[in-house]
Amino acid sequence: MNTSSPDPRPNRLMALGAARPWLLDVAIVAAIIVLGSLPGPDRPGGAGGRLFTVALALPLLLRRRRPVGVFAAVSVVALIQWATGARAFGDTALLVALYTVAATQPLRIMLLAGGLLELGVVLAAVRWAQPHWLEAFVGLSAMVTAAGVLGTNVRHRRALLATLQERAARLEHERDQQGRLAAGAERSRIAREMHDIVAHNLSVMIALADGASYAVRDAPDRAEDAMRTASRTGRQALTEMRRLLGVLREDPGPQALAPQPGIDQIDALVEQVRGAGLPVRYDISGEPADAIPAGLQLAAYRIVQEALTNTLKHGGPTADAHVMLGFAAGELRITIVDSGPEPAAAAAEGGGLRGMRERAAVYDGLVEAGPRDGGGWQVRTRLTFAGVPAEATPA
Structure with missing residues (x-):
């Protein structure tokens, strides 16, 4: 059984097209010109046909920058070709131009371009496909529809990807903002706890120490009791400090998880x-x-x-x-x-x-x-x- 990975060449071609789209446009134009120049019994030929093929294909180099203008230019060249009676393989450039319009422009513009191209299909079928003009009309109309539908799907897919990227960026921003707010709230909570623990216990210890200093000569027993209480208060404050700081550790111990007062x-x-x-x-x-x-x-x-x-x-x-x-x-x-x-x-x-x-x-x-x-x-x-x-x- 063949367990090899899929051929990566199509992915590479897509990546190359996305990184350097002008290479793809040059390849499309070159393919139309080369195929239009090949001799064959059923292929439009002649110097006039090759000239019109070049004239129809070259505007495609600007299709990404000016999709509507390129479609209009190609349509004008095709109308001149139809008026002169010359047949050329470069008419396929009309399908590429319609695809570009459908992939980049709103639906109403795509429908207008598709209707204009359908009119050209009728003119071409009536002039060059007698007596089987109906079959030619159906086949060419199917190609026009396929180009329009394919371009519309690509436009929708791009819009969906842009929406997903925007939503992902917004969610990431909101996540970071919520993280900053949570961190600020946690800092405020820790600051309050630290202030309450330190300020209270130190105030008690200072009061006990002052009282012991006053009573050390006249009442040594009371001074000793006050210092013991101050020592006990200091140990209690240290325990609460360790408990609070233990919450900030990745692996808090049992003391860090002790109940709050x-x-x-x-x-x-x-x-x-x-x-x-x-x-x-x-x-x-x-x-x-x-x-x-x-x-x-x-x-x-x-x-x-x-x-x-x-x-x-x-x-x-x-x-x-x-x-x-x-x-x-x-x-x-x-x-x-x-x-x-x-x-x-x-x-x-x-x-x-x-x-x-x-x-x-x-x-x-x-x-x-x-x-x-x-x-x-x-x-x-x-x-x-x-x-x-x-x-x-x-x-």
């Missing part, structure tokens, strides 16, 4: 801030939903964390804070108020507040931050979700 971890967060020296009250009201999305819980945790971090950094030694979570049908309301001075609390108008607003916007929330009427600073937001309220649960 949620509402249940706010108690530990409040205790950590209390240990840093900031008095914090934590109240929950309403009925918690049966299933709160993990993303919303992370957003709530980070908002509370950022607000307490700002109070810890800017509130001063006499500040205190109050964290309130309120559950309602399909929403979670978060309020954090403190008694810190307004100028210091206004420093929260930076990356931290921007990160809180970005997190809240994911759940149709809006963060409102500003000074309180009675002094201090407050942060309020409301996050919505599609949860079903559970049975009455004591707060």
Whole structure:
């Protein structure tokens, strides 16, 4: 059995025609002129026929640049040939010109050119094909139809290929654009997480270190406890950093895939801030939903964390804070108020507040931050979700 690959020569010829189309045109013209010059009993000959063959074939060299003009020129030469009564093999150039018009021009122009060529077929059959003019008319009309249909199919195929290429380019552009948008969103998310982790834990560690430095002489035991808490906080921050950076690796480990903090971890967060020296009250009201999305819980945790971090950094030694979570049908309301001075609390108008607003916007929330009427600073937001309220649960 022959398992050899197909002959690659036709593909090479097609590739050569696409790369250098003028070579194909020269070959077509040369073939028409050579075949029109060969002697034969049934072949139109004579000096007049050879002259008209050359005159009909040469315009085909410009058929790609001026398809309608070339068809018109060839038609005029053919009309002169018919008027003089000379027969020439170069009439086949009319079929090549019609094919070119059909392959490059709209349908109405192709039909006009085909109708004009059909008129020439009628004139030629009546003059040179007596008494069998009907058979000649049918045969020549079939050739004209074939040239027109073949050229139209080529035009449709080219249009389809151009559409597919344009669609592929557009899809590639959209894919690249979506990739850039996804990368930007991922960078923003990582920046928010890094800011929340680093800023909060460092603020707690700085507060503990300051407290230890004040108490190291008068209360060494309290200073030792504060330094141990600072050390524990630093290890916790390092673990969270490694977990976050592990997500960026190709093969994240179990630590990188650990659950993110949620509402249940706010108690530990409040205790950590209390240990840093900031008095914090934590109240929950309403009925918690049966299933709160993990993303919303992370957003709530980070908002509370950022607000307490700002109070810890800017509130001063006499500040205190109050964290309130309120559950309602399909929403979670978060309020954090403190008694810190307004100028210091206004420093929260930076990356931290921007990160809180970005997190809240994911759940149709809006963060409102500003000074309180009675002094201090407050942060309020409301996050919505599609949860079903559970049975009455004591707060």
